[in-house]
Amino acid sequence: MATGGRRALGCGCSTVLAIIMVIAVVGWALSLLEGSSPIRQLQPVPDNVPPAAGAEVPAIDVHDSGRTSDKLGYWADPLAAEMSIPAPALRAYANAELIAADSWPNCHLHWNTLAGIGFVETRHGTYTGKVFGGASIDDNGVVSPPIIGVPLDGSPGFAEIPDTDNGELDGDPDWDRAVGPMQFIPESWERFGRDANGDEVADPHQIDDAALGSATLLCANDRDLSTPEGWAEAIRSYNMSNDYLVRVRDAAASYALGQPAL
Template sequence: MGCGLGVVLAIVMVISLIGWALSFLDISSPTRQLQPVPDNVPPAGAAEVPLIDVHAPGRTSDKLDFWAAPLAEKTGIPAAAIRAYGNAELIARDAWPTCHIRWNTLAGIGWVESRHGTYSGSYFNRSHINEAGFAEPKIIGIPLDGSPGFAAIPDTDGGLLDGDTEWDRAVGPMQFIPESWKRYGRDANGDGVADPHQIDDAALGAAHLLCTNG
């Protein structure tokens, strides 16, 4: 028993001495050597939107379904939203050639504003984008009545878009204020009406706002 304990102690001492000696050497562990990120490598770009005829009659975003479906499965973004963002990019490319806005930028805005048309403010009554591209139920923000942290914006649309005849409210998947929608709203689904509650129109409205304001 005593002899065995002595052997163990001797082994421990030898290991300790070796460790002490190695501590004086400039030897870096390979697991700690991290490769620096090259300065000239940009982040990965978004998937390219295939070209379609955005001047064709009807809802042109439907022509992007083959492209949007696998992206929706990969990213978790509703396919209707991806189609709307891609369609808006192509229309913006044609309408404002120097803008260069991409669909993933619009997707980022859509996520922040309404989780791509799925956040209504109610956990038990969440919105969704229906087959026609409209948010159901409508996504309408709180009244902009000057409460702490919020601007005071008296009604500008007679309650037409937000149902409030006293104060304006942000509306739709991209949360446009009615006054801003009057300036930037565009029809993108081919029905002749610019509607902030329709995601194709809302996405193009956001592109219009960004492209004309730098």
């Protein structure tokens, strides 16, 4: 009787499931006939270098005290939802664009290039490299848990960079590791790290600081990112890989269209 009961129950569930599937398919077909799709259709991504600029960032006083990226919430938060970018990250990228325009007006850096790098490096501070347990950006803009890369010990596919910071940033006293949402090695952070959230500390694990550090690196050496040569040189200064450049370009170009990275 128990076995028979299970069979009868299973048969009934299958019938109900079949009915539900038919209803769902009919509803989906009707939505197509009405001109709307239940699945968002992403636009094809151009392969221009440099990629087109993203949505224009409203002007704010980047010299004001405190965390100036907070002033961009009304602009960034709706866009962030459309593009599947954490809102604090988009605010940080936009804030860094404005600071770069003020500090290096001939650089012509746009926030979506920073977002392209952030996507490729750590999915905007959410990917830790572990199968289970991602990271997130807290209310102070700090990524938790900290994102720490593999030891750069010369293993196949990795550079060999002995420790340069006594493990202060990456917790490794033997080898340097890339750290934070924009994945700076300690030696590079020493050169390009900047404070962008007004606490007078340059922290590679804090998204505003990390984004501005990236902007500083990209705009170094008087680069003009409005030219194909300048943009490509800037991205290669981050990672000397053509595959990396293409992935950053595609993500930045997708954000310029107001959609998630492909």
